[in-house]
Amino acid sequence: MTVAIIGVGLIGGSMAIALKEKSIAQRIIGIDTSKEHAEKAMQIGLVDEIKTLEEAVKESDLIVLSVPVDAVENLLPKVLDLIDQQIVMDVGSIKEPILEIIKDHPNKVRFVATHPMWGTEYSGPQAAVRGAFEGKATVICEKESSDEDALQLVEDLYSKLGMQIVFMNAREHDVHVAYVSHISHITSFALANTVLEKEKEEDAIFSLASGGFESTVRLAKSNPGMWVPIFMQNKDNVLDVLNEHISQLRKFKACLEKGNEEYLKELIENANGIRKIIK
């Protein structure tokens, strides 16, 4: 089939590679508002051609929206206006606001809301990688709102990419990603700012940075163009988690202030429970 990928960056580009490699798409059309990204995507062979949105939608069987979540809000109704029987899917990190926007659109049944749980701290077409989605989880939201053939095609696609499909409603999804993705990014950004603040005073500090520091601060390299809209659209859930996180940090603070070794040990032992969950 022919697939149009709107936004040929990290996710769209990696999706393009996978769709070709698994012979899911025979032809991939790229669309990108950044001329530079579009040219780069052609140059490194992510897409077969670059077209306008209108042309691309017309010539495709499946349209994949892989743009920042604020752009999805504008773009999705526009794409649904343009389609006939084509299938549309997104890969964005937030689901409730997007589904709300199209809830009265006559073509909304052609849309499948998805979120493959993969990413890196890099962005742009040159950040696209081979084998990106293999073995990871992907969420399909509100599947009962989509036409059966649309849902089937998207399920087949993700299965062929080697992903484990999890079904959820949009509300659940948005709460869960606040916990397992968004808060990690906020703590990482804040940690980078904490340390960079100090670095102004002390030049030598980073010669000591070891692997532990690097892994907790790695996500702080992530792109604001992607993350500002995610945090804003998932504001309430992210605030809930952030408040909980600050209150957890305050427990550590209280232990240190009071010299309470027993409780500190308890907090760490509790945190060790994460071993059950991540290998």
Added chain:
Amino acid sequence: MTVAIIGVGLIGGSMAIALKEKSIAQRIIGIDTSKEHAEKAMQIGLVDEIKTLEEAVKESDLIVLSVPVDAVENLLPKVLDLIDQQIVMDVGSIKEPILEIIKDHPNKVRFVATHPMWGTEYSGPQAAVRGAFEGKATVICEKESSDEDALQLVEDLYSKLGMQIVFMNAREHDVHVAYVSHISHITSFALANTVLEKEKEEDAIFSLASGGFESTVRLAKSNPGMWVPIFMQNKDNVLDVLNEHISQLRKFKACLEKGNEEYLKELIENANGIRKIIK
């Protein structure tokens, strides 16, 4: 030479492997208060024999203290009491309190205070790894307080392990590690507790956990026996950094509460500055 390693866990065990591999030690004597750890260390070949502290110190040229920092406080004066011309080094994460304790000891010139900047979230002899220290930084503190031959031997040892030596005074060291190591562990422990709190309510949450989450929460698997004493001994510095970190998190919170996208973007762009520092 013969090296005594007191505490044959993650660091001591990895050191034992490296000392043998680089032909720095011909014979390694292990000492461990845990009979289980001592037996395991023999069984997997980390050490050549297990002896009592007194025997081991007597028969060794170099004594390496690789026990939790609260144990170093008790053990170091005891070892210095036992030595004649032997050289003693530690590998602990905190330096000021330890140097304070031995400041009037007649044998303190035989001691070299060091901190190789390497570790993992695992512990015990079975956590020891080959090639652990290669390419990493190591700190030597207050080098002017050690005898020249002692300092020379320790410098040679770290050079042969492939480590880059950084000299610092103890006070500087303790401040820096609060920023580049201790705070990462606290945020990771607190993040684990935040998410585990939620998990009580929602079982499905972790099916979605992806690489970003895993890297920020990995350190939360670290051992309280090691970290409680580190945090307690470096309390003032860790509290400084923790307060700064909480205030950085509050900036993110304020942005979300007020819907201030511009400032949120600014905070993230500032955090992106970490790219200059970690690759």
